[in-house]
Structures are given as structure tokens and as C-alpha cells.
Amino acid sequence: MIRVFIVDDHAIVRDGLQSVLTAMPLLEVVGEAANGQELLDQLPTVPTDVVLMDLNMPVLDGLATTHKLQEQYPLLRILILSMNTHERTVGEVLAAGAHGYVLKNADKSEIFAAIQAVAAGKRFLCSEIGLGTLEKLLAYEAEGPTSSSKSAFYLTPREREIVQLVANGLTNQQIADKLFTSKRTVESHRQNLLEKTGIKNTPALIKHAMEQGWLQQ
Numbered sequence: 001m002i003r004v005f006i007v008d009d010h011a012i013v014r015d016g017l018q019s020v021l022t023a024m025p026l027l028e029v030v031g032e033a034a035n036g037q038e039l040l041d042q043l044p045t046v047p048t049d050v051v052l053m054d055l056n057m058p059v060l061d062g063l064a065t066t067h068k069l070q071e072q073y074p075l076l077r078i079l080i081l082s083m084n085t086h087e088r089t090v091g092e093v094l095a096a097g098a099h100g101y102v103l104k105n106a107d108k109s110e111i112f113a114a115i116q117a118v119a120a121g122k123r124f125l126c127s128e129i130g131l132g133t134l135e136k137l138l139a140y141e142a143e144g145p146t147s148s149s150k151s152a153f154y155l156t157p158r159e160r161e162i163v164q165l166v167a168n169g170l171t172n173q174q175i176a177d178k179l180f181t182s183k184r185t186v187e188s189h190r191q192n193l194l195e196k197t198g199i200k201n202t203p204a205l206i207k208h209a210m211e212q213g214w215l216q217q
Helices: 012-024 037-045 062-072 087-096 108-119 127-143 159-166 171-181 184-199 202-212
Strands: 002-007 027-034 052-053 076-083 100-103
Touching: 002 037, 002 108, 012 027, 012 108, 027 037, 027 100, 037 052, 037 062, 052 108, 062 076, 062 087, 076 108, 076 202, 087 100, 087 202, 100 108, 127 159, 159 202, 171 184, 184 202
Parallel strands: 002 027, 002 052, 052 076, 076 100
Antiparallel strands: none
């Protein structure tokens, strides 16, 4: 039995994950916390194999918590579950000691596979990020670092949806309603897009998306 501890600052997310994970064979949810500090306070008395943890949390975020877990619980396995797709963020948290990274929009079978993999001592990177990074690398090798082609910045399918809906004039809340997600998740996607492209504001992002051919006519 793999003992999983859930860490996320949204109670509805924790409840949803607990419902999904408890229905899976060989998994046991042994605790939950709203931030890294709550996790650290509970771990001494809660035997845990895998920490399933968000990145963006108040008090003590996922990256800082990962550093502390590596120092205090070096045998504990850490799996990040986040909406952040930025390669730099993924690399930073893996370098800090996380053993896997999976997106919140992954299906439950991939989350289950990720937990099993890290619990078995392996590393795990979700398919969407892995394929995106590979596509970007192949484009870089084929066209060179100075290329200004449409592949210079890889966008996930959900990011392309967000860009399109922003260009259509929808607000964050309207986009969230349309995609059946939270406003905060949409805001996170928009921030990731700005960071990926190095663009400072939404109008410039839309202009760039049009120039790159990311938008449907």
C-alpha cells in the first residue's frame, strides 16, 4: 500500500484528489494540508511514502517545501501536481529534489502512474510537458537558436485555448466558466504565457499570437 499525503491550498482540490485516490488500488490517503508548513507539522506523526503537492500555496509554497523535505526527510518521495507548465519552473522544482511532476489536467490514470513511479524510486514527467519539451528541442535543433519560427515557444493545447479565448475578448471568469475550471487556474495559465514568451501585457501577447499563427481565423 502506497501512503499518500495531499498538499494543496484549495479544499475542493484536496477533496477531489482524495476521492479519486481512495478509489484506486494500492493507494491510501494518510493526510492532507493546505500548505507546506502544515505538512511539515504533521509528518512526524503521519507515516508517508509520497507527498502529492501543489506549487503555488501561501505560508510555505511547493518549492520551499521541497527544499525542506529533502533536508529533513531525504527518503520521502515528492510528486508535484500543478498547472504551471513553464519549463524553467519544472526544472527548478526537480532540481530542488522533487521526483516527479504532473499537471492537474492529467487524467487519473496518469496521476496514478506518477504516484506508482515515484514510490518505486523512479522519476516521472507528465506526457504533456515531456512531449512539449521534446517538440521544442527538435525545433531548436532543426532551425537553430536564432530562428523566429512559430515553434520558438511551445504552447500546450490548453494554453492555445486560453490565448484564443483571450483574443476573442473573454474575461478570466468567462474563460473559466467555458473551460469548466477555476478563475485562478486561468490566471495562472495567462501568467505562464507571459513568462514563456517574455511579453509584458495581454495586448502584446495577442499581437504576438496573431503574428505567430496561434489564433484561428
